[in-house]
Amino acid sequence: xxxxxxxxVAHYNYWIYILLMMIGLYAMVAKRNLVKKIIGMSIFQTAIxxxxxxxxxxxxxxxxxxxxxxxxxxxxxxxINPLPHVLMLTAIVVSVATLGVALALGIRIYQRFGTLEEDxxxxxxxxxx
Amino acid sequence: xxxxxxxxxxxxxxxxxxxxxxxxxxxxxxxLFGAYxxxxxxxxxVMGAVDVAFTEAAxxxxxxxxxxxxxxxxxTRRTKD
Amino acid sequence: MRWxxxxxxxxxxxxxxxxxxxxxxxxDPHSPASTHxxxxxIEKSVEETAVPNIVTAVLADYRGYDTMFxxxxxxxxxxxxxxxLRRLGTGPQEQLWRHIPTGxxxxxxxxxxxxxxxxxxxxxxxxxxxxxxxxxxxxxxMIPFLQLFALYVVAHGHHSxxxxxxxxxILGAALILLAISHNLRTAAERFSETTNGVLSxxxxxxxxxxxxxxxxxxxxxxxxxxLAGLLGVDKVHARxxxxxxxxxxxxxxxxxxxxxxYRNVSSAGECDEGL
Numbered sequence: 001x002x003x004x005x006x007x008x009v010a011h012y013n014y015w016i017y018i019l020l021m022m023i024g025l026y027a028m029v030a031k032r033n034l035v036k037k038i039i040g041m042s043i044f045q046t047a048i049x050x051x052x053x054x055x056x057x058x059x060x061x062x063x064x065x066x067x068x069x070x071x072x073x074x075x076x077x078x079x080i081n082p083l084p085h086v087l088m089l090t091a092i093v094v095s096v097a098t099l100g101v102a103l104a105l106g107i108r109i110y111q112r113f114g115t116l117e118e119d120x121x122x123x124x125x126x127x128x129x
Numbered sequence: 130x131x132x133x134x135x136x137x138x139x140x141x142x143x144x145x146x147x148x149x150x151x152x153x154x155x156x157x158x159x160x161l162f163g164a165y166x167x168x169x170x171x172x173x174x175v176m177g178a179v180d181v182a183f184t185e186a187a188x189x190x191x192x193x194x195x196x197x198x199x200x201x202x203x204x205t206r207r208t209k210d
Numbered sequence: 211m212r213w214x215x216x217x218x219x220x221x222x223x224x225x226x227x228x229x230x231x232x233x234x235x236x237x238d239p240h241s242p243a244s245t246h247x248x249x250x251x252i253e254k255s256v257e258e259t260a261v262p263n264i265v266t267a268v269l270a271d272y273r274g275y276d277t278m279f280x281x282x283x284x285x286x287x288x289x290x291x292x293x294x295l296r297r298l299g300t301g302p303q304e305q306l307w308r309h310i311p312t313g314x315x316x317x318x319x320x321x322x323x324x325x326x327x328x329x330x331x332x333x334x335x336x337x338x339x340x341x342x343x344x345x346x347x348x349x350x351x352m353i354p355f356l357q358l359f360a361l362y363v364v365a366h367g368h369h370s371x372x373x374x375x376x377x378x379x380i381l382g383a384a385l386i387l388l389a390i391s392h393n394l395r396t397a398a399e400r401f402s403e404t405t406n407g408v409l410s411x412x413x414x415x416x417x418x419x420x421x422x423x424x425x426x427x428x429x430x431x432x433x434x435x436x437l438a439g440l441l442g443v444d445k446v447h448a449r450x451x452x453x454x455x456x457x458x459x460x461x462x463x464x465x466x467x468x469x470x471x472y473r474n475v476s477s478a479g480e481c482d483e484g485l
Contacts, residue, residue: 014236023146039159040150043162046169050173086265096188107200116208
């Protein structure tokens with residue numbers, strides 16, 4: 001009983017992040033509107049970034065900016081792990097760039113088919129064949 | 130890492146995320162996505178990732194919401210699902 | 211399709227949740243993610259690069275190759291958006307000209323360009339609203355301060371949260387604010403399409419140019435301590451200055467690409483009227 005509570009308390013953060021990822025993945029798979037799919041993709045991306053950044057968190061540690069250096073060796077236990085932050089900075093900016101390209105594709109599709117619903121586009125494509 | 134703040138912000142994040150894909154108006158979905166991004170930024174600031182929070186505030190809650198609004202303006206605002 | 215989606219996603223979520231329950235507890239300072247390379251970065255970054263912000267030091271110096279290709283990806287995304295949407299050479303299909311003294315709007319169709327006296331007529335958008343003093347004045351006051359703050363963020367990336375990306379995005383957001391509050395033509399007078407294209411490639415060239423300079427001076431690619439002889443400082447400060455130069459390059463590219471994507475998406479390629 002005690003170990004179940006310990007397990008939940010130590011890991012509930014990861015489970016909520018996985019729930020967010022699954023919400024984004026569901027939107028990408030099951031929604032018919034293209035803009036909703038793009039929103040799902042963005043939710044998925046930010047949830048993954050949250051997952052990675054949370055791996056670097058440390059209890060009782062401060063932000064990874066060293067101030068008033070010169071008081072001796074720096075103890076890494078006092079600073080949050082900066083490596084996931086670095087990787088996720090790249091991920092955020094690349095995600096906004098791909099969002100721009102995805103929206104440009106959505107606008108092109110709308111100009112060509114007149115609609116953004118997936119089933120209407122598929123029926124138009126089948127009629128043209 | 131105040132766990133009460135963490136839980137409240139996580140609850141708001143999940144609600145905004147679910148809301149932005151369930152709403153039938155695409156403009157509302159874009160604005161809810163902006164709110165979701167901003168709550169994520171607060172979550173990272175609470176966790177101590179200040180650079181990531183700064184970038185997400187500028188990119189997600191700012192520029193990304195404007196891109197969605199511009200795209201919805203140029204296509205259609207209503208959706209069936 | 212919807213129920214199939216829910217079932218698949220739920221199964222995947224359950225598998226991931228079970229797998230993540232084997233992770234070390236959240237916030238553990240002795241987890242494997244925090245015990246191999248990152249203690250070395252935390253201990254050595256100030257004495258090797260004189261940059262207190264460890265994230266900036268790792269991003270632009272220790273992992274500088276990554277950041278260079280990320281800047282290239284941003285440039286490629288802006289290029290892709292431009293090539294997908296932009297329609298050059300067709301000209302506006304219909305124009306609206308408004309007579310300034312009386313408010314009468316003349317609707318010209320068919321791409322014909324009649325003789326219109328620019329002293330009495332102004333071109334307007336299809337979704338034109340009258341002059342709104344509050345919005346226009348407040349945005350005109352805010353934009354220079356936004357740009358100043360963005361330059362501060364780029365320059366102080368060494369000592370506070372910030373750096374090239376954040377400053378570049380805020381600069382791009384200032385330009386987008388100008389385009390939203392006034393109209394796209396006003397923003398195009400201040401920041402033309404040619405300037406936009408040139409600046410978006412210039413940032414990547416600055417980054418690669420700094421790397422090539424290090425190569426030419428005898429070290430490895432993007433090894434900033436070789437710049438010490440060129441700049442006249444010692445090796446530690448040469449790395450700090452090298453980080454600053456590449457951050458400036460990243461900021462320029464990000465600013466230009468954000469504005470490029472906004473311009474193309476909001477006008478669906480025409481670049482004459484926006485939001």
